[in-house]
Amino acid sequence: MPCRFWGGPERQTVQAARILRDRGACEVSFAVIPHREAKVADNPLVVGARAEGFEAEPLALARGYDLLEGARRLRAIAARLRPDVVCTVGYKADLLALGLRGRGAPRVLAVARGWTGEDLKVRLFEWADRRTLRWHDGVVVVSEAQRAAVRACGVSEARIFHVPNAIDLDRMPPPVPRARLLAELGLDVSARLVGAVGRLSPEKGQRSLVEAFAAVARADPRAALVLVGDGPDEATVRAEVAARGLGDRARLLGLRRDGAQLIGALDVLALPSRTEGLPNVVLEAFAYGTPVVASAVGGVPELVLDGETGWLVPPGRPDALARALLEALARPEEAGARATRARARLLSRFTAERQADAWLEAFAAVTGAAATGAAAGA
Numbered sequence: 568m569p570c571r572f573w574g575g576p577e578r579q580t581v582q583a584a585r586i587l588r589d590r591g592a593c594e595v596s597f598a599v600i601p602h603r604e605a606k607v608a609d610n611p612l613v614v615g616a617r618a619e620g621f622e623a624e625p626l627a628l629a630r631g632y633d634l635l636e637g638a639r640r641l642r643a644i645a646a647r648l649r650p651d652v653v654c655t656v657g658y659k660a661d662l663l664a665l666g667l668r669g670r671g672a673p674r675v676l677a678v679a680r681g682w683t684g685e686d687l688k689v690r691l692f693e694w695a696d697r698r699t700l701r702w703h704d705g706v707v708v709v710s711e712a713q714r715a716a717v718r719a720c721g722v723s724e725a726r727i728f729h730v731p732n733a734i735d736l737d738r739m740p741p742p743v744p745r746a747r748l749l750a751e752l753g754l755d756v757s758a759r760l761v762g763a764v765g766r767l768s769p770e771k772g773q774r775s776l777v778e779a780f781a782a783v784a785r786a787d788p789r790a791a792l793v794l795v796g797d798g799p800d801e802a803t804v805r806a807e808v809a810a811r812g813l814g815d816r817a818r819l820l821g822l823r824r825d826g827a828q829l830i831g832a833l834d835v836l837a838l839p840s841r842t843e844g845l846p847n848v849v850l851e852a853f854a855y856g857t858p859v860v861a862s863a864v865g866g867v868p869e870l871v872l873d874g875e876t877g878w879l880v881p882p883g884r885p886d887a888l889a890r891a892l893l894e895a896l897a898r899p900e901e902a903g904a905r906a907t908r909a910r911a912r913l914l915s916r917f918t919a920e921r922q923a924d925a926w927l928e929a930f931a932a933v934t935g936a937a938a939t940g941a942a943a944g945a
Contacts, residue, residue, distance in 0.1 A: 638666030710866025742831020
């Protein structure tokens with residue numbers, strides 16, 4: 568598995584591995600592809616996996632996209648660990664695992680969370696990924712929307728396994744106290760907080776959110792915007808905030824370790840993305856009881872049922888996003904009712920225990936037997 572930061576895919580992977588291990592269902596090791604500019608020892612996934620007691624072996628490449636060398640190193644790791652199943656997360660890991668062939672090779676389950684197309688380099692590798700997915704033993708998808716996308720890549724239905732993202736409620740940290748966050752931001756207790764938590768990247772749509780919030784700010788003098796995260800679009804987002812005169816109404820907090828916990832202090836979580844798999848931030852908002860306004864992309868409509876568990880808007884439509892945000896702020900009782908139904912939906916469909924069951928079914932399907940051996944997440 569490649570890793571540049573401790574994000575949703577990393578947290579989901581370690582969470583599932585921990586629950587499977589604690590059940591005694593399988594042994595898990597990690598092969599981590601660190602970002603070439605980072606120290607291996609400081610890699611967030613290496614640190615996170617080792618903190619949970621897992622072996623985490625760096626699969627460092629001399630050049631970031633030396634796939635032949637990476638495949639050779641992955642084969643060496645597989646020969647030493649002798650796993651029954653190798654799970655690959657991300658296009659780079661998928662491509663490296665194409666080298667796991669031959670007698671005695673482990674089964675390969677590629678995890679397709681979605682494709683971002685964030686720049687030309689990524690689009691080229693995602694193009695290659697989509698055209699080679701069918702060569703793996705199976706593909707795990709996090710949403711029904713992604714199942715359709717994987718079928719379109721030529722993967723047969725029998726080799727697609729639905730393992731949605733999930734929340735381990737027993738391990739959820741408490742939310743940041745609202746009063747503490749307001750004091751940190753220098754805001755009055757009457758402020759209404761609209762927030763987004765995630766990487767600042769074009770496909771995440773924060774510029775659309777800033778445009779939408781400009782209309783919200785004009786209509787509601789109590790509203791304030793909180794953006795948590797960093798990324799390649801940070802300078803552009805800051806420029807958009809300045810251009811729209813929102814300097815005193817918007818706060819960019821950067822990347823924070825308590826980013827998920829901040830969701831619990833918001834009045835509304837906004838998800839303005841252009842593309843998504845099954846977003847962790849929405850599940851976290853459901854868990855904390857925070858109302859959600861989100862773009863109807865990817866697997867989001869499988870979580871946010873418009874009018875029932877939140878508000879859905881078309882992607883790339885700041886006007887529609889602004890209207891939904893204003894309605895959520897103006898109708899707190901309705902927003903609370905939708906948040907209550909959202910939490911019930913989380914408890915019925917998206918718990919970590921149900922996720923672990925789905926993983927075991929996928930392992931059993933590709934191995935032809937109950938999954939009791941070692942699974943190495945690459």
